[in-house]
Amino acid sequence: MEASGGRESPEPSGAAAASFAGRLPKPKLTPAQLDTQLQDAVRLKAEGNGFYRGKRVRSAIGSYHRALLVLRSLDSEVTAGIQGFGTEVPVLTPAQDELLRNTQVDCYNNLAACLLQKQSVDYARVQEYSLRVLRRRPGDPKALYRAGVATLELGDAHTAKQYLTQACSGQPKDANVKKYLLKAEEKLKSELQKEKAMYRGMFSSSSKAEESNQASVTSG
Structure with missing residues (x-):
């Protein structure tokens, strides 16, 4: 529509109107x-x-x-x-x-x-939520317990033991806390035994190779 010397400014409509409205301050x-x-x-x-x-x-x-x-x-x-x-x-x-x-x-x-x-437990999500709690309430025994369970199931027995030990201090009579703390300790013990066996195997192989080399030198 013409209006005294120029075009009338069009009103914003559709997506443009929505975008314009989105930039307006919202009421407090x-x-x-x-x-x-x-x-x-x-x-x-x-x-x-x-x-x-x-x-x-x-x-x-x-x-x-x-x-x-x-x-x-x-x-x-x-x-x-x-x-x-x-x-x-x-x-x-x-x-x-x-x-x-x-x-x-x-x-x-x-x-x-x-x-x-x-x-079907999403242990990563359990761990995430529990750690959010612990950021606000560092000593929360329930959050420590759940963080410990989730961390243990995710494969980190060392950190899980730390959470569960703290949880046990806050809930010394809780059977579930004790059960998972024992699981963490057993897993750590098993991992240590495997590590020792691996090193024994490495040293044994190295020793045998050395003996074989010495025998070859002697026979030559």
Whole structure:
């Protein structure tokens, strides 16, 4: 349409409009909205705990993942990396931040427990979740135990023993911790015996080769 000396500027539409809208600053969450989202995450975690107690592991995993997704959108360690791209970074109070971190850690800890209940266990994921917990709670005995189990199953008996020894200090009467600590110690002992046997074999072969060389020199 013509408009007094020039063309009318076209309105953005379709993909262009969506792109333009994506660059607009998003409205800042109010303290009440932040509280609501945090409580949603806490509720989802509690829902997951209920599913886990009822042995509905798959449903529990889903609830914990949804809780973590809610928390991710509020996590300053995540959102700080996307400032300047139209995203308004939420500012949490110290109490809100503590609630967020504690809920995150609980969800990761519980996810690791759920994964260990599955018929086919993803030990790499169990280890990852347990180590995330330990970064926030270095002495958490359950996370130490699960990190130890996963690390042992992934083939690192030495590091597994370290985790399980610490877990045993926190849970000295836990039969499972003792069982896996014993497994780690037995694997380390077996590996040491194999290593010694390998060196004995190497030295034996070297000695025989040396004797053969000396016999050849003597006979010559």
